[in-house]
Amino acid sequence: MMGALEGRTVLVTGAARGVGRAIAEACAEAGARLVLADVLEEQGRATAAGLLARFVRVDLADPDSIAVMADDIARHEGDLHGLVNNAAIATGIGGPEYDAIEIGSWDRVMQVNVRGTWLVTRACGPMLCASGSGRVVNLASDTALWGAPRLLAYVASKGAVISMTRSLAREMGPRGVGVTAVAPGILRNEATDYVPAERHRLYETGRAAPGPMTPEDIAPTIVFLLTPGALALTGQLLPVNAGFVFT
Template identity: 45%
Template sequence: MSHLLVDKRIVISGAARGLGLSFATACAKQGAEVVMLDILEDEVCNQANLLKEQGLKASAWQIDLADVESIQSTVESLVTQNDQIDGLINCGALATGVGGKNMMEYDEDLWDRVMQVNVKGTWLLSKALMPYLKACKAGKIVNIASDTALWGAPNLMAYTASKGAIIAMTRSMARELGEDNICVNCIAPGLTIVEATAYVPQQRHDHYVNGRALNRKQYPEDIDGTAVYLLSDLASFVTGQNIPVNGGFVFN
């Protein structure tokens, strides 16, 4: 089978670790040039170099999704070299350290920080890249939500609310951008074994495994295929959809 993303340039936020890194690797292996963004500059550069050592096409840039000037300057820098942008995966998000408190225990600063990075950052990065996605005549945006927004995970309200907003934003973006032939979709993963979920209590991990139709842990590579499909020409008539990829913990 031929590679699905040959000659495509895909931007991925949150690409230094976890899901974002897995998406970047999968896209690169499918023939894409991946543009890896993360606030962790050294780490994302190291990961891009590892991909290049495998003969894959990758570059890395530092970005702070909580800072509009950082978003704008990063986009301006990466498009000066090549203004073709075919796809965007909005994976960058604040997850570590945002759980374990109920709604009465959350403080406003944490709530605002989560919304600023997860929701506003997704909007601003999409907005900054929009001229280039429109120019390619068949742009694709894949937003990463969470199935916590579908079942209402307790003691995780700020994160859950932010991911619910991502699902709603996806639908609005799909309506607004359809006239430019841009497809906008969303993936809602379940609890996945990555660095950001290392703090999650074992009881929550067990709750997921036992509640899935497929009774096992979820790993980043379980989600890669859906992301690649949504970025490819195979999904040229799919837009505005939220796809839970969680082993059947939540049915859509």
Template identity: 55%
Template sequence: MNPHSVLLKGRRVLVTGGARGLGYAFARAIGQAGARVVIADVLEERVQQAAAELQALDLDVQAVSLDLAQPASVEACIGATLGLLGGLDGLVNNASVTNSGGKGTEALSIDTWDQVMQVNVRGTWLMTNACLPALRASGHGAIVNLASDTPLWGAPNLLAYVASKGAIIAMTRSLARELGSDNITINAIAPGLVEVEATAYVPEARHRLYHDQRALQRPQLPEDVSGAVLFALSDLARFITGQTLPVNGGFVMP
């Protein structure tokens, strides 16, 4: 029996970027913890396939389309989500882009910088705002923002992404003070270099750096991050807000 099968029983959770990788793993874990889940992604065909795969595991997971770069798409996503779930208790802001890797600051284009900030920072802000009325109405709303450990150690040649994830950490702290009176918690999870499709481009030397410098010297898998997300969404974390939890096998110990 899954020990977490009732941890989120009856909760309604939206996971952005749920078509694959970390978001897919989060949706599976959240569904296995008893929640009803909507996964949203710009990869429309893949997100529908992901939902079907999770439904085949007898999980209550449905899919909607989302392009965080388009404010109208954000509004349509939350409208569709509320139509499917009837309300919202949790939001996992997982979707992001990572297309600034491998280039030093002088080689980084303005267009790339703007795209990363538009999706990762503005998109997270817009999605959070769109969900706030429903999260307030739930009486126990919880937001989990996916940051990264890269701003905690200053990863080089990844400036736009590092800056965007540093902004997520700062936004989490500020919003915690704004949303506390609404009984909404908001925390950030900062994974290390996880073995997913989105990190396939990362040079082998960077993978070796993480592996060799971790206290736990093995590859980091999406499932290694899911427990922290479940905890932050659950009643076990109701008096924790504004915090950033590194989940990286001991690569960074702030």
């Protein structure tokens, strides 16, 4: 999608590695002016340098850190057309059952995945609205659509992100901002090396188009959702998972 994001400034959170890095690479190829944010500063700066992007450290568990990030973008870039809320915590696929989850672990996932997504959107909202064609893409998960077991905190957090997307679409739509959610399944990358082999097999044999998926497989959809022409899809959830789950 060469040139699809030409002249548009895009912020990608959790961009240091994995899915976020692949999204950032696709946005760069599409011509976006990129800001990458992550708590992993060394990796984030290396990724940004390779894409001629700017890096800003952010901790989604810290509201002050999020506010500083938004102020930094307002000072340096001056505008913002796209936000990809990718940063999140996964508690471990095949982890403890619902009655063995530690409260601290549950709270940490909700703090980052749900509250963090809201706070980043809130902090960047004025710039997105001012752009006249702002776009927000929230990374959900198809685990929230089929109720993946032994992953309850993560599944609940991504279900909240899906619901949040719909409310935000109605609140921000009158100001020209489109808000969508993308729900991938398990992707093959360094962040999922720990996933039990049987869970990978479940996905890779259960997809309508069988086989593994990588972060690069979902990135083009996200690039499109960041374009001015994607406003008609606002509020929608796209399960980009090769047909493992249909909606």
